[in-house]
Amino acid sequence: MRVRALEIDASRHVRHATHQPPSVWLEKNCYVDVCIELLHALGREPLAMLGGTIAIDFEGDQWSFYKPSHDDLQRLYGVEVGEMTCWRPLLDHAIEQLGAGKLIATEADAWWLPDTSGTDYRRNHVKTTIVIADVDTEARRLGYFHNAGYFELDGEDFENTFRTRDEPGALPLYAELVRIDRLRDADAATLAMQAAGMLVRHVARMPATNPVARFTARFSRELPDLQARGLEHYHAWAFATLRQLGSSAELAAMHLRWLHGHAADAHAGMHLATAADAFEILSTGAQAFILKAARAVNAKRTPDTEALFATWIDAWQHAHDALATWAASPPTSPTTP
Amino acid sequence: MSTTQRIRTILAEYGRLDADASALDENADLYQAGMTSHASVNVMLALEGAFDIEFPDHLLKRSVFESIAAIRDAVDSLAPQ
Numbered sequence: 001m002r003v004r005a006l007e008i009d010a011s012r013h014v015r016h017a018t019h020q021p022p023s024v025w026l027e028k029n030c031y032v033d034v035c036i037e038l039l040h041a042l043g044r045e046p047l048a049m050l051g052g053t054i055a056i057d058f059e060g061d062q063w064s065f066y067k068p069s070h071d072d073l074q075r076l077y078g079v080e081v082g083e084m085t086c087w088r089p090l091l092d093h094a095i096e097q098l099g100a101g102k103l104i105a106t107e108a109d110a111w112w113l114p115d116t117s118g119t120d121y122r123r124n125h126v127k128t129t130i131v132i133a134d135v136d137t138e139a140r141r142l143g144y145f146h147n148a149g150y151f152e153l154d155g156e157d158f159e160n161t162f163r164t165r166d167e168p169g170a171l172p173l174y175a176e177l178v179r180i181d182r183l184r185d186a187d188a189a190t191l192a193m194q195a196a197g198m199l200v201r202h203v204a205r206m207p208a209t210n211p212v213a214r215f216t217a218r219f220s221r222e223l224p225d226l227q228a229r230g231l232e233h234y235h236a237w238a239f240a241t242l243r244q245l246g247s248s249a250e251l252a253a254m255h256l257r258w259l260h261g262h263a264a265d266a267h268a269g270m271h272l273a274t275a276a277d278a279f280e281i282l283s284t285g286a287q288a289f290i291l292k293a294a295r296a297v298n299a300k301r302t303p304d305t306e307a308l309f310a311t312w313i314d315a316w317q318h319a320h321d322a323l324a325t326w327a328a329s330p331p332t333s334p335t336t337p
Numbered sequence: 338m339s340t341t342q343r344i345r346t347i348l349a350e351y352g353r354l355d356a357d358a359s360a361l362d363e364n365a366d367l368y369q370a371g372m373t374s375h376a377s378v379n380v381m382l383a384l385e386g387a388f389d390i391e392f393p394d395h396l397l398k399r400s401v402f403e404s405i406a407a408i409r410d411a412v413d414s415l416a417p418q
Binding site: 021 | 399
């Protein structure tokens with residue numbers, strides 16, 4: 001039996017622009033990546049849902065693992081996401097729900113995901129999120145969104161992704177139902193107006209104190225510990241910190257430039273462009289710093305970061321101030337249905 | 338061993354490519370060939386160690402590590418004359 005919520009050919013799926021050069025972060029985080037590719041496959045503009053990226057915070061040992069809010073997804077696209085009760089085997093749920101035209105976003109172990117051959121496939125047990133779109137129970141084949149693309153797996157990977165063998169005592173995976181039966185098809189101008197209204201809310205959620213200042217101060221204190229723990233620990237640290245900061249800043253800049261392109265008010269658009277410029281400094285800076293900090297950890301040297309960090313701290317403040325000014329004169333008719 | 342050959346050896350060990358690093362076209366996109374950002378960190382450190390160089394800040398970007406030819410250009414620009 002084959003059940004599929006979408007008809008996609010994995011070999012022909014063209015990634016969204018956020019996942020192609022000249023983007024500097026070709027993968028952001030697993031959840032936002034699958035949201036982008038799913039909406040792209042549905043013919044919707046993912047850039048509209050990325051306003052929340054401006055509001056991520058430094059949480060002490062990590063930056064926010066950012067996701068588009070369910071509310072934003074529903075208002076912008078009519079996509080409804082909610083937790084699924086996993087009371088029977090995941091494969092049974094998939095057959096039922098995909099057959100009804102719904103998708104399932106579920107936790108998965110990257111050990112069994114062949115698209116991660118460069119990192120975790122058959123090397124590391126790492127929790128990630130996939131979106132199940134196409135299941136063939138006879139061929140034991142799964143079509144799924146993961147990270148920046150759409151892929152297929154089969155055989156042993158199929159059995160283990162769906163945990164078809166008994167695993168007494170194993171916790172069920174967390175999963176969400178993704179309903180696309182009430183998709184909206186707003187024109188770009190309407191979508192931008194809705195997104196602008198949401199951005200006003202996200203501006204109000206921006207951290208009250210400069211999170212980049214807090215992060216850079218922590219890095220300077222923590223560098224000796226990072227050096228003592230070595231490169232493998234550094235990679236995990238960099239994913240939780242620099243990758244979230246840099247990739248969210250890139251998406252924020254893309255979102256703001258997209259909004260700017262649809263701004264009816266040129267003066268208001270100027271503030272969006274100013275903030276986008278500032279977020280790009282953080283995005284490209286964080287990517288270079290992933291390499292620079294790796295060298296510092298590997299060679300146990302202390303890099304000169306004073307000027308670099310001052311630039312980042314200023315960039316976040318400029319972005320914040322420009323967006324606060326923009327939000328003080330919100331766009332006309334920022335209402336959402 | 339030529340610079341290009343040494344780069345291929347480093348990519349084979351640290352790049353985690355889906356393709357054979359020894360046979361890859363020198364202009365092929367290494368990220369398309371499976372190199373992740375995680376792997377590119379290890380490649381950069383290995384290049385610095387092997388060639389006794391340090392990539393300056395303006396070369397710490399994705400495009401410098403996107404192909405064998407791009408890496409060789411960067412290494413040649415930094416290696417002692």
